[in-house]
Amino acid sequence: MRIIGIFSNKGGVGKTFLSINLSSALAMLKNYVTLIDASFGNPNVSIALGIYNQNSIIDAITQNKKIRECIYYSPYGFKILPGSLNIYDSIKSFNFEYLFNYFADDFLIIDTESGFDERNLKILNACNEIILVTLPEFPAIFETLKLLEIAKNKKILAIVVNRVRNKKEIEKVKKYLEFDNLIFLPEDKRVREMYEKKVPFVNLYPNSILSCEILNFASLISGNTITFKPSLEERIKSFFGFYK
Numbered sequence: 001m002r003i004i005g006i007f008s009n010k011g012g013v014g015k016t017f018l019s020i021n022l023s024s025a026l027a028m029l030k031n032y033v034t035l036i037d038a039s040f041g042n043p044n045v046s047i048a049l050g051i052y053n054q055n056s057i058i059d060a061i062t063q064n065k066k067i068r069e070c071i072y073y074s075p076y077g078f079k080i081l082p083g084s085l086n087i088y089d090s091i092k093s094f095n096f097e098y099l100f101n102y103f104a105d106d107f108l109i110i111d112t113e114s115g116f117d118e119r120n121l122k123i124l125n126a127c128n129e130i131i132l133v134t135l136p137e138f139p140a141i142f143e144t145l146k147l148l149e150i151a152k153n154k155k156i157l158a159i160v161v162n163r164v165r166n167k168k169e170i171e172k173v174k175k176y177l178e179f180d181n182l183i184f185l186p187e188d189k190r191v192r193e194m195y196e197k198k199v200p201f202v203n204l205y206p207n208s209i210l211s212c213e214i215l216n217f218a219s220l221i222s223g224n225t226i227t228f229k230p231s232l233e234e235r236i237k238s239f240f241g242f243y244k
Helices: 015-028 044-049 057-062 089-093 096-100 118-126 138-150 167-176 191-197 209-222 232-239
Strands: 002-007 033-038 079-081 107-112 129-134 156-164 182-186
Touching: 002 015, 002 118, 015 033, 015 044, 015 107, 015 129, 015 156, 015 191, 015 209, 033 044, 033 057, 033 096, 044 079, 044 191, 057 096, 096 118, 107 118, 129 138, 138 167, 156 167, 156 209, 167 182, 182 209, 209 232
Parallel strands: 002 107, 002 129, 033 079, 033 107, 129 156, 156 182
Antiparallel strands: none
């Protein structure tokens, strides 16, 4: 099982967006996937997908609930261990390796809080691979440079740059982030519909440029040979700035 943590040193860069859509994309490629919402006290995955009145990761850790009682089976082919609005300081000392090793999927995707407190460091150590998420803006880029130093002993699958608007931003990121695998995800104003409709973006607009980039990233990660290409209509509309 591959345990992949999604990290950033700055909030608002799209960790949860990537976690949800990467999980859905991997499931589309016939992988068994569980997404764990480890953003304690701020259950972004649950909020984004409208998961309510559900046992959470907090219950699994602190209330002696059986983990299987807390798993939510999404209609998109992947399972979710939801987050909780409750905050428990005792979770800082929890053995996350024990929790993660309960699962036997092809992929375990961990959506985390921003920054690196004691808890996130423990989660980092329990992951065998990580993905860093950033934006094509100087504050986010510089925070990612710090994160590269923190995570230097981990296998970093990629740095994903969200909400890219043009080639100039791509070149700016490449200038400051000298990393072999940079994944650029284009800006798409329809992303807000994902949160309104509580559906992963790759399921809402599978033929979009953004979805195809995520699906190709998932294909690369899983060793699949399938290449996804956006529809002609999506490419034309994107060229004329319809989705920016």
